[in-house]
Amino acid sequence: xxxxxxxxxxxxxxxxxxxxxxxxxxxxxxxxxxxxxxxxxxxxxxxxxxxxxxxxxxxxxxxxxxxxxxxxxxxxxxxxxxxxxxxxxxxxxxxxxxxxxxxxxxxxxxxxxxxxxxxxxxxxxxxxxxxxxxxxxxxxxxxxxxxxxxxxxxxxxxxxxxxxxxxxxxxxxxxxxxxxxxxxxxxxxxxxxxxxxxxxxxxxxxxxxxxxxxxxxxxxxxxxxxxxxxxxxxxxxx
Amino acid sequence: xxxxxxxxxxxxxxxxxxxxxxxxxxxxxxxxxxxxxxxxxxxxxxxxxxxxxxxxxxxxxxxxxxxxxxxxxxxxxxxxxxxxxxxxxxxxxxxxxxxxxxxxxxxxxxxxxxxxxxxxxxxxxxxxxxxxxxxxxxxxxxxxxxxxxxxxxxxxxxxxxxxxxxxxxxxxxxxxxxxxxxxxxxxxxxxxxxxxxxxxxxxxxxxxxxxxxxxxxxxxxxxxxxxxxxxxxxxxxx
Numbered sequence: 001x002x003x004x005x006x007x008x009x010x011x012x013x014x015x016x017x018x019x020x021x022x023x024x025x026x027x028x029x030x031x032x033x034x035x036x037x038x039x040x041x042x043x044x045x046x047x048x049x050x051x052x053x054x055x056x057x058x059x060x061x062x063x064x065x066x067x068x069x070x071x072x073x074x075x076x077x078x079x080x081x082x083x084x085x086x087x088x089x090x091x092x093x094x095x096x097x098x099x100x101x102x103x104x105x106x107x108x109x110x111x112x113x114x115x116x117x118x119x120x121x122x123x124x125x126x127x128x129x130x131x132x133x134x135x136x137x138x139x140x141x142x143x144x145x146x147x148x149x150x151x152x153x154x155x156x157x158x159x160x161x162x163x164x165x166x167x168x169x170x171x172x173x174x175x176x177x178x179x180x181x182x183x184x185x186x187x188x189x190x191x192x193x194x195x196x197x198x199x200x201x202x203x204x205x206x207x208x209x210x211x212x213x214x215x216x217x218x219x220x221x222x223x224x225x226x227x228x229x230x231x232x233x234x235x236x237x238x
Numbered sequence: 239x240x241x242x243x244x245x246x247x248x249x250x251x252x253x254x255x256x257x258x259x260x261x262x263x264x265x266x267x268x269x270x271x272x273x274x275x276x277x278x279x280x281x282x283x284x285x286x287x288x289x290x291x292x293x294x295x296x297x298x299x300x301x302x303x304x305x306x307x308x309x310x311x312x313x314x315x316x317x318x319x320x321x322x323x324x325x326x327x328x329x330x331x332x333x334x335x336x337x338x339x340x341x342x343x344x345x346x347x348x349x350x351x352x353x354x355x356x357x358x359x360x361x362x363x364x365x366x367x368x369x370x371x372x373x374x375x376x377x378x379x380x381x382x383x384x385x386x387x388x389x390x391x392x393x394x395x396x397x398x399x400x401x402x403x404x405x406x407x408x409x410x411x412x413x414x415x416x417x418x419x420x421x422x423x424x425x426x427x428x429x430x431x432x433x434x435x436x437x438x439x440x441x442x443x444x445x446x447x448x449x450x451x452x453x454x455x456x457x458x459x460x461x462x463x464x465x466x467x468x469x470x471x472x473x474x475x476x
Contacts, residue, residue: 002394027459109458109460109466111463139382140378140382143381144378147385148239148240151240154456155241158451158452158455161454161455162454171458176469179466179470180470183467210393213397216396217395217396218392218468219472220346221267221346221347221348223461223464226456226464227465228347228414228418228421229352229421230456
């Protein structure tokens with residue numbers, strides 16, 4: 001929204017005669033359901049996993065064979081072993097698909113989906129013809145939904161996660177070697193696309209610089225406070 | 239917003255014939271400017287510090303003498319040594335007050351202000367008399383500002399932090415013993431207020447339970463991903 005990102009994406013969509021309004025985000029997602037325990041990078045190699053989009057391109061560099069399976073067929077594919085793993089969203093949505101019954105190991109974080117941004121897409125020419133007050137209503141309503149969706153996921157994920165663990169889910173963090181190899185593979189993938197696709201590059205390069213700046217700020221007050229609270233909480237629970 | 243918090247606060251404000259709309263948040267704040275290095279809890283004792291509100295009550299339990307000084311007098315008080323430390327907001331706002339020139343040690347995180355929520359307060363009776371479309375416009379405009387303010391602070395804090403470090407600020411994290419004593423003191427303070435104040439208790443108890451639930455979820459996908467990204471980034475920078 002700030003820092004120029006919204007405008008960069010608007011410039012991109014403009015060539016399709018579309019204007020987008022950010023209208024929701026999932027927050028951080030889970031890494032998905034695995035039939036076997038994944039202890040290190042080696043355990044990922046050769047695994048057939050339902051994972052869509054850019055995440056699939058990235059995880060292929062780690063030796064995973066990405067599969068794009070429609071949601072309706074996912075459960076059966078995972079149950080029969082046609083695939084070894086499937087990622088979807090997070091506890092609140094994953095619970096509905098029932099994966100816990102057939103693939104116990106529930107990994108986190110979903111590093112390929114640190115969040116998923118949803119947008120409302122509108123015909124650019126037509127939206128400009130709306131009365132100004134309608135344009136403002138559309139824009140502010142999308143903004144309200146945006147904040148609400150983040151809050152609703154945060155509020156609902158905990159209860160769903162508790163139910164999933166009670167139903168037998170084995171919570172497991174991805175190992176440090178997987179996470180660091182994944183980040184390297186992600187930026188190799190992005191760099192590769194940027195070298196071939198000018199439109200991708202126009203958004204990617206400023207985004208990369210902005211992300212790097214944000215890491216500086218988030219490593220200071222935000223992450224240090226979150227981590228201190230979680231550490232205190234863990235030591236109290238023991 | 240979700241989980242019942244907005245409604246609890248609305249119930250509280252209702253007794254003042256007021257309705258509030260969340261309309262902005264600062265995100266995590268900084269711990270403020272100290273004339274001397276603070277290595278542990280012992281170094282805090284006897285310190286005179288500008289810190290307002292509940293934070294002042296909490297930090298008093300750690301031996302700090304909280305001072306409530308108007309913003310216009312803060313710089314002079316810190317320069318003359320009338321106070322030893324002052325907290326304000328974060329890099330973007332702190333920079334304007336020029337503290338870096340007179341108190342080099344810039345501590346984080348501002349554990350007494352993990353965020354500051356701003357609200358628009360409206361006369362409840364009068365707001366109910368507005369046409370429905372005006373009521374909706376007010377609510378959605380506040381929601382839009384809410385998201386924008388968080389994004390604007392995040393985007394602006396990094397550049398300000400860089401300038402402050404270039405101007406001589408010595409960034410320092412509060413020690414683990416300070417952070418853990420601070421959390422203990424905070425909950426003692428809240429419990430104490432709740433035991434005397436029924437209205438506080440009505441919001442505090444559900445909030446405390448909700449916070450505990452959120453810690454479970456945030457310790458999984460959100461914090462593990464943030465921490466992994468920051469670790470990779472730090473090791474790359476070295």
